[in-house]
Amino acid sequence: MAGMPGxxxxxxxxxxxxIGFVMICPDEEMFREPPHPGIRSVPGAEEANAG
Known part of the structure; x- marks a missing residue:
């Protein structure tokens, strides 16, 4: 899904x-533990996972 902010x-x-659909957030997927193969270090990943 894409659109303007707000x-x-x-x-x-x-x-x-x-109601049963699956919600996938690209930001959550990128910063999840363990990281995707090929991602060694992402600045701010620790803070994103803490929230």
């Missing part, structure tokens, strides 16, 4: 997830 993408994605 257009309601996350709100729609959460609503769809509540």
């Amino acid at each position: 257009a309601g993408k996350t709100t729609l994605a959460r609503a769809l997830a509540s």
Whole structure:
């Protein structure tokens, strides 16, 4: 899904997830532990995972 900031993408994605759709956030996937193969170090990854 793509759109302008504040257009309601996350709100729609959460609503769809509540009825069984799978919600995948690229930022969450990129910073998850363990990191994707090929990603050795991402600046700020520790802070992203702590939140």
